[in-house]
Structures are given as structure tokens and as C-alpha cells.
Amino acid sequence: xxxxxxxxxxxxxxxILSAFENQGANVFLTSDKDEILKSDxxxxxxxxxxxxxxxxxxxxxxxxxxxxxxxxxxxFMGICLGMQLLFEESEEFGETKGLGLILGKxxxxxxxxxxxxxxxxxxxxxxxxxxxPWENTILTDxxxxxxxxxxxxxxxxxxxxxxxxxxxxxxxxHFCSSVKKDNIYGCQxxxxxxxxxxxxxxxxxxxxxxx
Amino acid sequence: xxKELEAYYGLPSKVKFCKKCVISNQRPSSTIxxxxxxxxxxxxxxxxxxxxxxACVYHDEKETGIDWEDRDVKLRSLLDQFRSNDxxxxxxxxxxxxxxxxxxxxxxxxxxxxxxxxxxxxxxLYTDIGWKNMQEWMHTGxxxxxxxxxxxxxxxxxxxxxxxxxxxxxxxxxxGQRIIGPAMAKKFGVKLVMYGENQAEYGNSIEENTNPIMNxxxxxxxxxxxxxxxxxxxxxxxxxxxxxxxxxxxxxxPDKQDLVDNGIEVHYLGYYxxxxxxxCYYYSVDNTGFQANPVRTEGTYSKYSSIDDKIDPxxxxxxxxxxxxxxxxxxxAQEVRNDKITREEASxxxxxxxxxxxxxxxxxxxxxxxxxxxxxxxVIDKHRSPHIWKKVDGEWILRHTVxxxxxxx
Amino acid sequence: xxxxxxxxxxxxxxxxxxxGIHLEGLRKVGNPNTMxxxxxxxxIDEIVFMDAVAAYYDRNSLRELIQEACTDVFIPITVGGGIxxxxxIKNALNxxxxxxxxxxxxxxxxNFIMQSAKIFGSQCIISSIEAKKIGENKWExxxxxxxxxxxxxxxxxxxxxEELGAGEIMLTSIDREGTKxxxxxxxxxxxxxxxxxxxxxxxxxxxxxxAVKLIKHVNVDAIAIASVLHYKIESIKEIKNTLLESQxxxxx
Numbered sequence: 001x002x003x004x005x006x007x008x009x010x011x012x013x014x015x016i017l018s019a020f021e022n023q024g025a026n027v028f029l030t031s032d033k034d035e036i037l038k039s040d041x042x043x044x045x046x047x048x049x050x051x052x053x054x055x056x057x058x059x060x061x062x063x064x065x066x067x068x069x070x071x072x073x074x075x076f077m078g079i080c081l082g083m084q085l086l087f088e089e090s091e092e093f094g095e096t097k098g099l100g101l102i103l104g105k106x107x108x109x110x111x112x113x114x115x116x117x118x119x120x121x122x123x124x125x126x127x128x129x130x131x132x133p134w135e136n137t138i139l140t141d142x143x144x145x146x147x148x149x150x151x152x153x154x155x156x157x158x159x160x161x162x163x164x165x166x167x168x169x170x171x172x173x174h175f176c177s178s179v180k181k182d183n184i185y186g187c188q189x190x191x192x193x194x195x196x197x198x199x200x201x202x203x204x205x206x207x208x209x210x211x
Numbered sequence: 212x213x214k215e216l217e218a219y220y221g222l223p224s225k226v227k228f229c230k231k232c233v234i235s236n237q238r239p240s241s242t243i244x245x246x247x248x249x250x251x252x253x254x255x256x257x258x259x260x261x262x263x264x265x266a267c268v269y270h271d272e273k274e275t276g277i278d279w280e281d282r283d284v285k286l287r288s289l290l291d292q293f294r295s296n297d298x299x300x301x302x303x304x305x306x307x308x309x310x311x312x313x314x315x316x317x318x319x320x321x322x323x324x325x326x327x328x329x330x331x332x333x334x335x336l337y338t339d340i341g342w343k344n345m346q347e348w349m350h351t352g353x354x355x356x357x358x359x360x361x362x363x364x365x366x367x368x369x370x371x372x373x374x375x376x377x378x379x380x381x382x383x384x385x386x387g388q389r390i391i392g393p394a395m396a397k398k399f400g401v402k403l404v405m406y407g408e409n410q411a412e413y414g415n416s417i418e419e420n421t422n423p424i425m426n427x428x429x430x431x432x433x434x435x436x437x438x439x440x441x442x443x444x445x446x447x448x449x450x451x452x453x454x455x456x457x458x459x460x461x462x463x464x465p466d467k468q469d470l471v472d473n474g475i476e477v478h479y480l481g482y483y484x485x486x487x488x489x490x491c492y493y494y495s496v497d498n499t500g501f502q503a504n505p506v507r508t509e510g511t512y513s514k515y516s517s518i519d520d521k522i523d524p525x526x527x528x529x530x531x532x533x534x535x536x537x538x539x540x541x542x543x544a545q546e547v548r549n550d551k552i553t554r555e556e557a558s559x560x561x562x563x564x565x566x567x568x569x570x571x572x573x574x575x576x577x578x579x580x581x582x583x584x585x586x587x588x589x590v591i592d593k594h595r596s597p598h599i600w601k602k603v604d605g606e607w608i609l610r611h612t613v614x615x616x617x618x619x620x
Numbered sequence: 621x622x623x624x625x626x627x628x629x630x631x632x633x634x635x636x637x638x639x640g641i642h643l644e645g646l647r648k649v650g651n652p653n654t655m656x657x658x659x660x661x662x663x664i665d666e667i668v669f670m671d672a673v674a675a676y677y678d679r680n681s682l683r684e685l686i687q688e689a690c691t692d693v694f695i696p697i698t699v700g701g702g703i704x705x706x707x708x709i710k711n712a713l714n715x716x717x718x719x720x721x722x723x724x725x726x727x728x729x730x731n732f733i734m735q736s737a738k739i740f741g742s743q744c745i746i747s748s749i750e751a752k753k754i755g756e757n758k759w760e761x762x763x764x765x766x767x768x769x770x771x772x773x774x775x776x777x778x779x780x781x782e783e784l785g786a787g788e789i790m791l792t793s794i795d796r797e798g799t800k801x802x803x804x805x806x807x808x809x810x811x812x813x814x815x816x817x818x819x820x821x822x823x824x825x826x827x828x829x830x831a832v833k834l835i836k837h838v839n840v841d842a843i844a845i846a847s848v849l850h851y852k853i854e855s856i857k858e859i860k861n862t863l864l865e866s867q868x869x870x871x872x
Binding site: 011012014015018019021022047048049118119120121122123124125147149150151152153169170190192193194195196198199 | 622623624625660663665687690691692694695696713714715716717718740741742743744787788816817818841870871872
């Protein structure tokens with residue numbers, strides 16, 4: 001069983017590798033299309049600008065392979081920018097097109113008052129459940145209200161609220177902190193940086209890849 | 212056939228650096244300062260056959276060869292002999308409120324139950340941080356102090372002479388500083404004087420370390436009028452008609468026999484406790500309100516050492532000129548021995564900071580010694596020993612450095 | 621609700637963790653990896669490793685340290701001290717750090733912050749500001765681990781770094797650092813109203829009530845603590861409990 005982490009020259013992947021290895025996965029970094037398509041699980045990491053992310057995916061010629069993998073019903077997880085890229089487009093720096101795997105778009109995190117609620121949102125913050133239960137998802141056995149580590153200025157807004165796996169409150173606004181659409185998951189937070197609870201989420205994902 | 216270069220001050224003609232720390236064999240040992248005169252041959256730090264200086268050798272011994280528990284017992288029994296039970300002072304602690312004297316006075320009072328009187332021979336020119344630390348020593352450290360400030364007119368003239376004749380502006384200060392402990396002991400009827408560290412920490416002969424008591428010759432004299440200040444004898448100052456013997460009261464070393472008769476003893480706390488200057492810093496911050504220099508001290512990388520006198524940097528400038536070693540070398544060598552930095556790191560720091568010119572108080576110094584900038588440089592250049600300095604394209608360069616980057620390395 | 625972050629600051633010299641006072645002194649306090657792991661296991665929210673002697677030796681050498689740290693410490697790790705080039709940042713991030721803290725180089729060349737933020741993203745770039753009090757409500761920016769004054773005003777510099785693209789500010793009071801006498805509350809009060817990026821308060825915590833006092837007065841986003849942990853004065857649990865009891869939200 002092999003889990004592939006997309007290497008498109010963006011962000012810190014070493015922590016993700018360490019976290020997966022820590023949880024016993026056979027994990028590897030790759031920018032090879034075939035490797036991606038052959039893997040049993042796929043992780044799309046990323047930090048920084050949406051447009052930069054898409055540019056790199058294109059220049060590494062990975063867009064099609066990722067899309068193809070996504071419809072193959074095998075577990076797929078996007079982390080932080082990786083989650084945002086799953087959507088149709090982002091309003092950051094004008095309109096940039098994303099992978100379009102989940103309907104919805106990426107917008108700036110609305111803040112009322114720049115004194116008390118700053119951007120980027122850098123903090124530990126709670127996951128709250130939405131309509132769907134967390135059983136049999138990457139949030140299996142995660143306690144309601146668990147704190148995860150966030151660092152971002154943009155958020156994804158899924159068009160279909162059924163895709164919202166968890167919400168989190170910041171600046172009196174409840175934003176989507178994780179998504180699920182069939183086999184595709186996205187975490188706005190960093191599970192590899194969220195202590196034991198984050199490792200548990202990673203472990204859940206690994207178990208899904210094993211079945 | 213290479214020409215042998217002249218070595219001033221009777222210094223060793225070949226410059227060598229200690230294999231363990233960064234001090235060179237040109238470092239002078241402590242002398243009896245009021246005998247210090249022009250052209251005198253200097254006694255220097257000893258290097259053993261492995262090229263290791265005596266300070267490092269002493270330090271190794273400190274680590275393994277000394278029973279510190281036994282020394283503590285010795286300290287307690289010494290203090291028991293002198294401790295007063297009527298509220299009077301029972302130990303004089305000379306110092307400026309810097310980390311070492313702050314540590315010494317505070318620990319004697321609060322750990323060992325003594326009743327110290329701290330005595331300070333005033334710096335030439337207090338820095339703001341120096342004054343603040345001195346006050347904190349009293350107000351936060353909970354100690355008593357006498358600040359003794361000698362006649363500034365005489366002191367300035369002596370310092371000027373010391374700079375011009377010996378390139379050792381601190382010479383008169385050191386005379387006073389060494390004398391004040393025993394002198395105050397005599398005045399207050401106190402028999403015990405306790406200094407902090409022993410100069411063997413820094414390279415005086417090791418035999419001095421087996422003796423907790425300071426050599427009396429440092430602070431007593433049989434023939435007072437022949438005492439020299441800035442290379443000029445007391446008699447010569449008096450002969451100018453500007454001064455009388457009265458003016459020299461602060462400098463007159465107590466009579467040796469007198470001290471013996473009064474049972475006055477001068478000890479080093481560094482003999483009884485394992486000394487670590489950096490730990491003295493931490494202790495004094497925690498206990499006596501000590502604050503490090505807000506900026507990096509010129510000529511070195513550190514912030515906690517010797518920061519109370521504006522003239523201080525010029526002492527180190529003159530050691531650089533005469534012996535090729537500046538403040539950074541002294542600081543770094545000490546920290547290497549105490550295992551805070553490696554020799555490699557020390558060499559790097561010396562290369563970076565040793566020759567830094569102390570700009571901040573340059574004008575204050577020139578004013579203090581009533582010397583023009585031109586005269587200053589003339590005196591400086593006169594004292595550069597040919598075996599240490601080389602003039603290359605109009606600039607003076609060290610022939611040898613610890614990192615082997617000297618003109619002749 | 622977002623939580624105040626409790627960050628462990630570990631100053632490092634070669635293979636040792638050290639702790640100074642007023643950013644001076646190299647007293648060894650332990651092994652940095654052991655300490656990081658220990659704090660992680662006890663619930664710390666974030667780790668900052670600062671190379672305390674990078675300024676002396678014109679080098680930075682924390683790569684191996686970070687590599688080892690991120691194999692078993694799964695919380696954000698920041699690295700600072702001697703970050704001078706884009707390559708330094710790249711190396712730090714590739715070794716496993718999530719953010720870098722930059723001070724001296726930024727003061728010498730403010731454009732460096734703008735450049736780094738553009739390449740790596742603001743979220744990776746923390747502006748580390750060392751502040752020394754020079755008057756009533758006036759602080760001066762220092763560089764080189766608290767050694768060199770710059771003549772810059774802290775509040776103005778903080779505003780400037782935000783404009784340049786820094787994602788957060790770690791603001792250290794040189795006067796309080798290592799003293800365990802409490803935070804310089806006025807310092808943070810002066811800066812907080814001038815910037816809108818997160819502020820990490822660093823320097824002076826000796827007991828939990830110091831943190832409570834600070835947070836009740838000033839809306840800082842995080843506190844960086846060192847002496848109180850390294851000298852085992854209080855445990856992370858004790859600190860967090862005290863904060864919770866004072867109605868301050870922290871991650872449990």
C-alpha cells in the first residue's frame with residue numbers, strides 16, 4: 001500500500017512525510033503522473049498563493065493526472081492550499097481557475113474588525129460538525145470541538161453544504177474548515193501540525209487507503 | 212638570514228597562542244603597580260611544553276584536582292573566625308558592583324551570614340549603566356557601601372602621565388583599587404578583606420593559587436615617597452609644588468608591619484568557590500539588580516563584563532597596542548576555559564572584535580587626560596613593539612593573530 | 621473560538637539549548653530536541669528555535685536540529701537567528717520548519733522581507749523585533765541578538781514590516797527577557813494598535829499570572845515563554861490551567 005504526496009515545489013512537505021511515516025504509512029513524494037495514478041492514496045499539500053499553486057501544477061503537468069485519480073474512488077486529501085485548489089476558482093489576485101473537483105469558490109476570510117481579528121488566521125481553533133456525521137470519514141473518533149492548527153487568509157465556500165464536513169468560527173464567521181465529497185477530502189487546517197489529534201486524522205486517512 | 216625583531220618591554224620575541232584558549236604568551240602577569248616604571252621588563256603568562264597557558268592549566272586543575280567541598284569547609288571555618296556578633300562589619304569587599312563583586316558581597320552576606328561593607332574605588336568616569344548597577348547593588352542587593360572618590364585633579368594628572376609614559380592609563384587606578392581594601396579594613400577595624408577572583412584565573416603563576424591570601428606586596432609599601440604613579444614618583448609630584456603629601460593619602464599603601472600587627476588578611480573568594488564569571492552574571496541579575504550593558508561592549512562580543520568606566524575601553528586598547536591582545540581576547544579566553552564557547556568560536560570572535568576602536572568615549576578620554584588626538588596617536592604608535600606590529604601600506608597590522616591571519620602568519 | 625497560542629522558545633548554541641538574561645549569557649539548560657519533544661508531549665502549541673550565536677559567527681546552523689525535531693514534534697516549528705538569504709529560508713523550510721523569524725537582515729535590507737514573503741508566502745515570514753526601552757513609551761529596535769542599536773523606533777518598524785508583507789511579529793523585550801519579572805505590557809500596548817498582523821509576546825514570563833496580566837490588558841495572539849519552562853518553574857499544564865481559569869481560551 002503506497003500513499004503519494006504530490007511534489008509540486010510548494011510548501012513544506014517534510015512535516016507531512018514525517019507525520020505519515022510516524023503513523024506507519026508507506027509514503028513517498030512524487031511529481032510523476034504514473035506514480036500518482038498507481039498509488040493507493042493521494043495527498044495534495046500546499047501553502048501560499050492559489051495562482052502560484054495552479055501554475056506549478058500545470059508546469060509539472062499534473063492537473064490531468066490528479067483529476068483522473070480523483071474520479072477513481074481512491075482516498076484523496078487536500079491540505080490547506082491543497083484543499084482550496086480542489087475548488088472551481090479563487091478570487092485571490094483576480095479570478096484563477098482551480099481543479100474544479102468540488103463545486104464552489106475560494107474567497108478571502110471575512111473579518112469584521114482588523115484590530116481583534118487579524119489576517120492571516122494563525123491559531124488553534126475548533127472543529128464543529130455540520131450535517132453529516134464524522135463516522136467513516138477522516139474525522140472518525142475525533143472529538144467535537146477539537147483544536148486544529150490553522151494558518152490561512154482564504155477559505156473555500158462549497159456550493160453544496162453537504163460537502164461541508166466541519167466548520168470553524170473566526171471573527172464571528174463560521175467558515176468551512178474541512179470538506180468531503182465522496183472519496184475526496186480537504187482540510188483547511190494542517191493535520192501534520194496539529195499534535196496528536198492531527199495525527200489521528202492522518203491515521204484515519206491511512207486506514208481508508210488500506211481498504 | 213632573518214632579522215630578529217625587537218621586542219619591547221622584555222616580552223618574549225616569538226608570539227605564540229595557547230593551544231586551548233586564545234590568549235597569547237605576551238599577556239603580562241599582575242605586577243606591583245606602584246613600582247611600575249617606564250622601560251620595565253614585563254613578567255608574562257607561562258606556557259607549558261604542550262603550548263598550553265597557565266590559566267588553562269589552572270582551570271583543568273579546578274575541574275578535577277580540587278576538592279571543592281573541602282574548600283567550602285575551609286571557607287566556613289575562615290569566616291567563623293572573623294564573623295562579628297555585635298553588628299559590626301566583619302568583612303570588607305572591594306568592588307564596583309559589577310558581576311564579580313556583586314556576587315561576592317551578596318553571597319557572603321546572605322549565604323554565609325557575614326556582615327560585609329563593600330568599598331568602591333570610584334571609576335574615572337561612571338557610565339550610566341555602571342552607576343545604575345552600583346546603586347542596585349545596594350538597593351536591590353541589600354548591602355552597605357562606601358564610595359571613595361579620589362581627588363580628580365591629581366588622579367587625572369597621574370592618569371595622563373600613565374598614558375604618556377607607560378601607555379597604561381589605568382595604572383594609578385589599580386594602585387588605589389588594590390589599596391582600598393586593606394586601607395578600609397584598617398579604618399573600620401575589620402580584619403578580613405575578601406576579593407572575588409584570583410588573578411591566576413587569568414594567568415598569574417599557579418603557585419599563587421595555592422595561597423588564598425593576596426601577596427602583601429601588592430598593597431603595602433615600606434617607602435611611600437618612592438611609589439610611582441604614571442611612572443612619576445610621589446616625591447617628583449610634590450617637587451612640582453602643585454601637590455603635597457596630603458594629596459596622596461588615598462594612594463598611600465598601608466605599612467606592612469601595621470597590617471600584620473592589626474591581623475588584617477586579604478583573601479580571594481575564588482580560592483574557596485569554583486569561580487565562573489558568567490554564572491556571577493546570572494547570580495547578580497537575579498540577586499542584586501545587575502543589568503548587562505544595553506549594547507555590545509566595544510572591542511568585544513559580550514555585554515556583561517567591565518562596563519562601569521568610560522575609560523575602561525582604553526585600558527584594553529593599550530593592551531592591544533602593547534601586547535597584541537584586546538578585550539575580546541580576554542573575554543573569549545575566559546569563556547573558552549569555562550566551556551561556554553569553543554576555541555574556534557573564540558578565534559572567530561577575536562578576529563571580528565579585538566581591534567575595534569572604542570569610539571563612543573574617545574572624546575571623553577582625550578579630555579580626561581588633556582591630550583589632543585594627534586598626541587594620542589603619537590603615543591600609541593611609539594609603543595607598538597616591532598615584534599607585534601608591522602606597517603603595511605601605511606596601516607598598522609598585527610604580525611600574528613590567533614586565527615593565523617597576521618601579516619607574518 | 622480561536623485560542624491564544626502558548627509557544628516554547630528554545631535558544632540554541634551548537635548542540636545545546638541555552639538561556640541568557642537580556643539576551644546575554646550562554647548558560648546551558650539542556651538538549652534542544654529532548655526539550656522540544658518534552659514540551660510537545662506536554663501540550664505546547666508551537667516551538668521557536670533561535671540560534672543565539674548566529675550573529676557572532678556569521679553562520680546559521682540549525683538544519684540538523686530542525687530535521688530531527690520534525691520527525692516527532694507535530695506542531696508548528698519556527699526557526700530564527702542568522703536567516704540572511706533566500707537560500708537560508710529555503711533550507712530552513714526544506715528541513716522541516718514551517719516559519720522563519722528574521723531580524724538583523726530585515727533591518728539592514730527591509731526589501732528582504734518583501735522578497736521572502738512573495739516567494740514563500742507571508743505565513744512563513746515572522747518579523748522578529750528586539751525592543752529596548754529608551755524612554756517613556758519609547759522603544760528602540762536592536763539587532764544581532766540584542767547587541768546593536770539601530771536608531772529605529774519599534775512602533776514605526778512594526779508598521780513597516782507589516783507593509784512589507786510579514787505574516788506575524790515576534791516582539792521581544794530585551795529589558796525583561798530572562799528576568800522572569802513579567803512582560804513589558806506597555807510595549808505590547810504601544811504596538812498592538814498600530815498593526816493588524818498577529819503578535820507573539822516574548823520575554824519576561826516567570827509565572828502564569830504574568831501571562832494572565834498581559835493577555836487581560838493586551839490582545840496579543842500568542843506568548844513565547846522560555847525560562848519558566850526551561851528552569852521547570854511551572855509546567856505547561858499548570859500554565860494553561862491558570863489561563864483557562866482566567867477565562868482565556870487556549871488549546872487543551
